[in-house]
Amino acid sequence: xxxxxxxxxxxxxxxxxxxxxxxxxxxxxxxxxxxxxxxxxxxxxxxxxxxxxxxxxxxxxxxxxxxxxxxxxxxxxxxxxxxxxxxxxxxxxxxxxxxxxxxxxxxxxxxxxxxxxxxxxxxxxxxxxxxxxxxxxxxxxxxxxxxxxxxxxxxxxxxxxxxxxxxxxxxxxxxxxxxxxxxxxxxxxxxxxxxxxxxxxxxxxxxxxxxxxxxxxxxxxxxxxxxxxxxxxxxxx
Amino acid sequence: xxxxxxxxxxxxxxxxxxxxxxxxxxxxxxxxxxxxxxxxxxxxxxxxxxxxxxxxxxxxxxxxxxxxxxxxxxxxxxxxxxxxxxxxxxxxxxxxxxxxxxxxxxxxxxxxxxxxxxxxxxxxxxxxxxxxxxxxxxxxxxxxxxxxxxxxxxxxxxxxxxxxxxxxxxxxxxxxxxxxxxxxxxxxxxxxxxxxxxxxxxxxxxxxxxxxxxxxxxxxxxxxxxxxxxxxxxxxxxxxxxxxxxxxxxxxxxxxxxxxxxxxxxxxxxxxxxxxxxxxxxxxxxxxxxxxxxxxxxxxxxxxxxxxxxxxxxxxxxxxxxxx
Ligand SMILES: Nc1ncnc2c1ncn2[C@@H]1O[C@H](COP(=O)(O)OP(=O)(O)OP(=O)(O)O)[C@@H](O)[C@H]1O
Ligand SMILES: [Mg+2]
Numbered sequence: 001x002x003x004x005x006x007x008x009x010x011x012x013x014x015x016x017x018x019x020x021x022x023x024x025x026x027x028x029x030x031x032x033x034x035x036x037x038x039x040x041x042x043x044x045x046x047x048x049x050x051x052x053x054x055x056x057x058x059x060x061x062x063x064x065x066x067x068x069x070x071x072x073x074x075x076x077x078x079x080x081x082x083x084x085x086x087x088x089x090x091x092x093x094x095x096x097x098x099x100x101x102x103x104x105x106x107x108x109x110x111x112x113x114x115x116x117x118x119x120x121x122x123x124x125x126x127x128x129x130x131x132x133x134x135x136x137x138x139x140x141x142x143x144x145x146x147x148x149x150x151x152x153x154x155x156x157x158x159x160x161x162x163x164x165x166x167x168x169x170x171x172x173x174x175x176x177x178x179x180x181x182x183x184x185x186x187x188x189x190x191x192x193x194x195x196x197x198x199x200x201x202x203x204x205x206x207x208x209x210x211x212x213x214x215x216x217x218x219x220x221x222x223x224x225x226x227x228x229x230x231x232x233x234x235x236x237x
Numbered sequence: 238x239x240x241x242x243x244x245x246x247x248x249x250x251x252x253x254x255x256x257x258x259x260x261x262x263x264x265x266x267x268x269x270x271x272x273x274x275x276x277x278x279x280x281x282x283x284x285x286x287x288x289x290x291x292x293x294x295x296x297x298x299x300x301x302x303x304x305x306x307x308x309x310x311x312x313x314x315x316x317x318x319x320x321x322x323x324x325x326x327x328x329x330x331x332x333x334x335x336x337x338x339x340x341x342x343x344x345x346x347x348x349x350x351x352x353x354x355x356x357x358x359x360x361x362x363x364x365x366x367x368x369x370x371x372x373x374x375x376x377x378x379x380x381x382x383x384x385x386x387x388x389x390x391x392x393x394x395x396x397x398x399x400x401x402x403x404x405x406x407x408x409x410x411x412x413x414x415x416x417x418x419x420x421x422x423x424x425x426x427x428x429x430x431x432x433x434x435x436x437x438x439x440x441x442x443x444x445x446x447x448x449x450x451x452x453x454x455x456x457x458x459x460x461x462x463x464x465x466x467x468x469x470x471x472x473x474x475x476x477x478x479x480x481x482x483x484x485x486x487x488x489x490x491x492x493x494x495x496x497x498x499x500x501x502x503x504x505x506x507x508x509x510x511x512x513x514x515x516x517x518x519x520x521x522x523x524x525x526x527x528x529x530x531x532x533x534x535x536x537x538x539x540x541x542x543x544x545x546x547x548x549x550x551x552x553x554x555x556x557x558x559x560x561x
Contacts, residue, residue, distance in 0.1 A: 050443060074449040086444040088437055099437055102430070103449035149449070 001026045001184055002047065002153060007056030009039075009046050016042045018208045019056065024153070029175065029185040031195040031216065033225075034205030040188040041083050043205070044155050047186070048080035049073045060153070075103050079151035083158055083188075085142040087130035094126045096141055100148030108148070115144040118174065136167035143174065154178060156187040160194065172198050196220045243526075250523035258519045260408050264477055266515020267415030271470035272492030273499065273507035274422055275338075275463025281439035281502045282459045285356055288363035289341045291489020292370035293464050296337045297471025298481050299378055301330030319406040326472045327414055334468020338460040341366050347453070367486070375483035383481045411473045418466055419508050425462065426504055435459055439502065494541050500554020509552060
């Protein structure tokens with residue numbers, strides 16, 4: 001579904017990605033793991049057109065999208081939930097959801113109700129401005145907003161960041177449901193254990209390179225992963 | 238004598254000429270409000286003050302007066318005829334200023350945005366655009382104050398007489414046109430898809446592009462909206478003051494003040510701020526020492542400072558300094 005080949009991304013003169021290659025197949029959940037500053041967000045931003053690669057190619061559904069502008073991605077079925085949730089602070093929950101369907105025409109009522117079924121708390125808060133929501137609620141809103149565009153590929157940047165364990169559970173189970181409903185998911189996470197339990201495959205990034213990739217099952221038992229990224233949970237198990 | 242007498246005589250003058258002060262205040266307020274909306278909307282989407290906006294306003298004055306005369310020929314009107322003339326001037330002023338605003342955005346801002354230039358570069362670029370427009374207008378139409386070409390759009394055109402008082406076309410049309418245009422602008426921003434795009438870009442430009450909002454297009458639309466209102470205001474101001482001038486900075490500063498007073502980034506705040514500054518300026522004229530009307534400017538800016546001390550984000554502003 002998505003194939004990235006030798007992608008290089010620069011911020012000015014700094015090279016943040018030194019030629020990375022990976023792919024995501026239809027129907028999968030693929031996790032991208034790595035320490036702070038490894039280049040995970042940069043990778044997602046590249047895939048959704050926010051930051052064009054200096055070289056390399058991005059093929060999505062058989063089409064070269066390397067030069068497509070960010071605002072056209074959503075119409076192609078790619079939806080990106082950015083790091084830090086980024087809900088529109090002065091818009092209500094419902095207006096935020098409507099923004100997710102900005103490029104679609106026609107009535108949105110049924111779709112909004114569907115999101116409310118998935119995230120009941122959003123219905124309770126539908127008249128509240130985004131800025132008033134808790135972190136968990138904002139994350140749900142950000143995901144709900146992304147789903148409003150009916151994506152075929154959902155990009156999630158650290159959906160569990162800064163959330164209480166119980167909320168993290170909820171978010172991850174929702175990500176599972178989203179995939180079961182037919183949307184392919186590419187998720188960046190620092191919460192490696194949980195991400196790998198959910199994912200089919202994973203890639204590990206270090207300093208702007210993808211150092212290895214494997215099935216999630218293999219990665220969970222891979223000593224390199226356990227030592228570096230699952231350090232805490234090794235003790236916990 | 239002294240202070241008490243000064244105050245009493247001020248209130249006395251207001252008492253005898255209340256309706257005149259009110260009309261002038263509303264007229265000026267309408268102009269300030271229409272310009273202020275442009276400052277506030279552009280601040281929303283770009284996170285910067287468009288210092289060339291005063292000249293966008295100025296262009297509306299020149300276009301509304303001269304172009305309308307070129308098209309319609311010299312004519313004066315009374316009654317509904319005068320209303321039609323003023324409306325034609327508003328339309329032409331708005332159109333030309335909207336085009337100028339697009340030009341300013343394309344020439345002065347867009348190239349800098351492409352290169353992620355720092356805010357200071359935008360400021361310098363805006364000052365350049367503003368001098369360019371001032372000088373161009375001066376070269377074409379003469380520098381400094383030009384007395385209005387009296388044949389057409391005579392400032393004193395009378396629309397009708399009410400209870401023995403003559404009502405000038407310009408007063409009525411200014412106020413009604415301002416209300417209509419401000420309400421339309423407010424509706425566009427609040428209740429249309431375009432407006433949702435503008436609000437989204439104002440709150441978080443990058444995320445709005447993830448939602449499918451075309452940022453460049455949205456910014457252009459914002460400049461068109463602000464430009465059209467400023468152009469209409471430019472024509473109305475020329476008509477009210479009976480002159481055209483190759484400068485928009487002075488009125489621009491008042492309107493900018495109105496936008497800040499109302500809460501920069503907030504459309505209704507800008508409209509309210511404009512109205513307030515217009516009325517306040519007018520009603521403070523009788524309190525000017527020795528009849529020197531420059532005191533009204535001092536009073537106005539004192540009020541601005543006071544309001545900002547009490548409410549740093551302006552009357553309706555919720556957030557300050559948050560850029561798009
Ligand atoms: N706008 C930017 N300008 C310059 N350098 C940047 C910019 N954004 C990111 N970088 C640099 O690129 C590298 C990768 O950053 P990125 O945000 O992709 O990391 P990350 O893996 O998402 O980290 P985190 O887990 O902290 O979110 C870092 O070295 C970072 O400093
Ligand atoms: Mg990141």
